[in-house]
Amino acid sequence: MTAPLLQIRNLKKHFDLRLGAFGEKGARVHALDDFTVDIVEGETLSLVGESGCGKSTTGFAILNLHRPSGGSVIYKGTDLAGLDEDAMRPFRRDLQIVFQDPYSTLNPRMTIGEALSEPILFHALASKAELPARLAQLLADVGLSPRFASRYPHELSGGQRQRVAIARALACQPRFIVCDEAISALDVSVQAQILNLLLDLQEKYQLTYLFIAHDLAVVRHISDRVGVMYLGRLAELAPSASLFATPLHPYTRALLSAVPEANPRAPRDRQMLQGEVPSPLSPPSGCRFHSRCPLARETCRSQIPEMRAVAPGHLVACHAVTSATSTNWEASE
Amino acid sequence: MSDERPTSLWRDAWKRLRRNKLAVTGLFVVLALLLIALIGPWITPYDFLSQNLDARNMAPSWAHPFGTDDLGRDVLSRVIYGARTAFLVAICVTAIALAIGIVLGAIAGFYGGPFDRFMMWFTDMTMSVPQLLLVVVINASLKQPISSWMEQMYLQTLNPIWRNSAIVDFVLVFGTMALISWPPYARLVRAQVLSIRNRPYVTAARALGLTNRIILRRYVMPNAMGPLIVAVSAGLGTAMVLESAFSFLGVGVNPPTPSWGNMISDGLRVWTNYPHLLVAPAAVLAVVTVAFNFLGDGLNDALNPKGQK
Amino acid sequence: MTALLEIKGLTIDIARDDGPARVVDGITLSLQQGESLGIVGESGCGKSLTMLSLVGLLPNRIRATGGTAMFGGRDLLKMNARELRAVRGSEIGFIFQDPMTSLNPVMRIGDQIAEALIYQKSIPKPAALSRAEELLALVGIPSPKDRMTAYPHELSGGMRQRVMIAMGLAGGPKLLIADEPTTALDVTIQAQIVDLVRDLKSKSDMSVVWITHDLALIAGLADRIAVLYAGTVVEDAPVNAIFDRPTHPYTRGLLASLPTLSDQPMARLASIGGTPPEPGRRPPGCPFAPRCAMAIAACADAVPQLTAVPGSDPRHRVACIVTTREATA
Secondary structure, X not given: OOOOOEEEEEEEEEEEEEXXXXXXXXEEEEEEEEEEEEEOOOOEEEEEOOOOOOHHHHHHHHXXXXXXXXXXXXXXXXXXXXXXXXXXXXXXXXEEEEOOOOOOOOOOOOOHHHHHHHHHHHOOOOOOOOHHHHHHHHHHHOOOOHHHHHOOHHHOOHXXXXXHHHHHHHHOOOOEEEEEOOOOOOOHHHHHHHHHHXXXXXXXXXXXXXXXXXXXXXXXXXXXXXXXXXXXXXXEEEEXXXXXXXXXXXXXXXXXXXXXXXXOOOOOOOOOOOOOOOOOOOOOOOOOOHHHOOOOOHHHHHOOOOOEEEEOOEEEOOOOEOOOOOEOHHHHO | OOOOOOOOHHHHHHHHHHHOHHHHHHHHHHHHHHHHHHOHHHHOOOOOOOOOOOOOOOOOOXXXXXXXXXXXXXXXXXXXXXXXXXXXXXHHHHHHHHHHHHHHHHHHHHHOHHHXXXXXXXXXXXXXXXXXXXXXXXXXXXXXXXXXXXXXHHHHHOOHHHHOHHHHHHHHHHHHHHHHHHHHHHHHHHHHHHHHHOOHHHHHHHHOOOOHHHHHHHHXXXXXXXXXXXXXXXXXXXXXXXXHHHHHOOOOOOOOOOOHHHHHHHHHHOOOOOOHHHHHHHHHHHHXXXXXXXXXXXXXXXXXXXXXX | OOEEEEEEEEEEEEEEOOEEEEEEEEEEEEEEOOOEEEEEOOOOOOHHHHHHHHOOOOOOOEEEEEEEEEEXXXXXXHOOHHHHHHHHHHOEEEEOOOOOOOOOOOOOHHHHHHHHHHHHHOOOHHHHHHHHHXXXXXXXXXXXXXXXXXXXXXXXXXXXXXXXXXXXXXXXXXXXXXXXXXXXXXXXXXXXXXXXXXXXXXXXXXXXXXXXXXXXXXXXXXXXXXXXXXXXXXXXXXXXXXXXOOOOHXXXXXHHOOOOOOOOOOXXXXXXXOOOOOOOOOOOOOOOXXXXXXXXXXXXXXXOOOEEOOOOOOOOXXXXXXXXXXXHO
């Protein structure tokens, strides 16, 4: 295996909520805790989980768009965590992001051409003379005709805007793109178009993706590896095939069984989760999933489970899972 | 969509504004009055200062469409010059207030932190002082020192510009009015910037590595402009009324410089006998205020189309 | 069996500055008592507007301009505001997409549920409140007695959607219309809500219309599915027939582009090229023809009518001249 593109160690992000007239009283949201992973060049790592699980925060913290509260993100031998905006600027080009909402992802006062030219001219990636050709190339890359350059965002459909947002990320010639729920807001038929486009671009430009989504079925089509997150912590991290074939963490299993199946005759014996995700303001002690977990026992309430490898590349943070083959799942039922 | 011209949001807004009859009327009135004010010296039938004691307090006639005042001065000419005063004050005061408001509001909203808290505290303080009281206090305490300072400058330089008491008036009026007018602009800009600062396109601009200055200028401010333009339109009207009110009370522009406010004040004393002296400046002030309001409403509908029914 | 609801030739227009634009273009649909119907389509296909028009809740500038909607012998589209209010309160319940904004934030949830009963059915307040508590229990809210006095912001998204469902059920409706009720919810909560509605339905003779963009979601929920595209019904069939034998090219495209857990990992999804037409810019003839790989010249001639699919379920109907011909051959 080659050296990882990004080495992320114990990344943390806590948000302090200021209350009171002078912002003197604080409550702390544990949005992300102890996130450790190596992202390998050319791979797609997906993060899935429900709202509040910290998956988007992870993307923002890696790119230093939200300054991490702790931990490190090593890229090209430099720790990005804690760099100020000026020190961060040379790295920004390589590390890009595509957002969820196609309606607010583009500046409504700029034409598509202006939006795409901005990073090119700012980083001096092309001269003024080369610019039109470069714009046409970018638009072609995302399947749009060059005449879109003179359009304004409100004249485009959601799918077209998302293509432009991808083109803007590509304009910097990045190595790594965070796709933050990039297809979640799109219609089903358009989702498939964008998903395929992302795969095509990855092949063409050897891109590395961090693909953030809440839909496990979508993730299956794009990921080499999948991380499942719950309340700010990784619960399970495994190669895609392994995760979908043998999900080990009880939360992963529940999440998988909640995905609706496009088959009216499918049996409906779901592993239903009771209750809802607790508030990240006061996450449960020990394993954060214990309050909803069918396997919870005394240790789960007191001890935070460590991520342990139970099979090559398959990591789980659960006291009940002892090996890839033997879990206490069946025993407890 | 292939055969249409691209439409920017500004052009869209202009199209919507043009369809609004009241707003177009308002815009027309405002522009017409501004034009009259600009070319005033060339179109006024009489000098606004020249007195004709044989023709005092005359009712409107062909020679004097708005009549003459107690010194026999032509009221139409004085109203036109009053428009110059009104526009000069309104535009300068709004420009100063806007400049302060945009700079403070944008910095506070974009960077947040202690400066933001201090700024909000400061605007609250400013807004909590009664406006009229502030103006009277400033007038009473500063007018004398400034006048004597100018007298000194004149004695030193012998430049006649230091003899022009109208300048003191204007500087004081601009200063005090701008001082009480900027906080609403600052608050508005701050609120706009706060809501735009976290839009994905701004975060995307940060991710592209653009500097804060570029982001503020090209991504944040253009999108904050809509409500600000509406506020400026309303603010110009308010500033005109404010200037008239201060002049009316004798703390604004002083005679002989014509201002609608001091004309109304003079007219009010004799209105039972010579109503035209009150009606002419008051009616013009009313018309221009209403025109600014129509324009502001129209701009609001045009720039914020979501409020459309 | 008589139809509970019979929509015929419904058209809905948006008033635009440059004239009306048609969003719903002649929808014909019927619903039996006790049946659950899934209405599937992408954003802008008119699925929500169709249902909102039935209960007189269309937004400003959007109006039903033609057709009939017979419900219990009366035409809903001809009713005045007072009659519609009576229907909404008792015979048709409605659940909206966003439980965050559809509840009054300054009113206790018990009072919100009871209010409909007090004003619509003239039930005295104590009785209405105890009925509200029963409804909260029915929709699976734990310790309903304590929750009666809670404000909406004190509840999670899933709980709020349950409260919305309780409000929809308050009048004892014959028809419950659910407009994308799980779109704003997490997947595990979505599963809970789907199970709840299926459960509620099985206990009564109520009909359910579930509007969604997710074919997979209603596979296990609906008896029948109507697929909408650009303001028209393109396919209408029992749920098994839709999945066993999707006939309209759009339905086939939707199914193929749906990511599922049984797909091969890293497999490319089939996708439909292009985007749906905007209201008022519908192509002549079949609205799907410009995006359709199977389109022939005749597709642009006339809007295809719903006709029975030969060899499939007798209730399986599709609006496509190419695939019906292919099935006959």
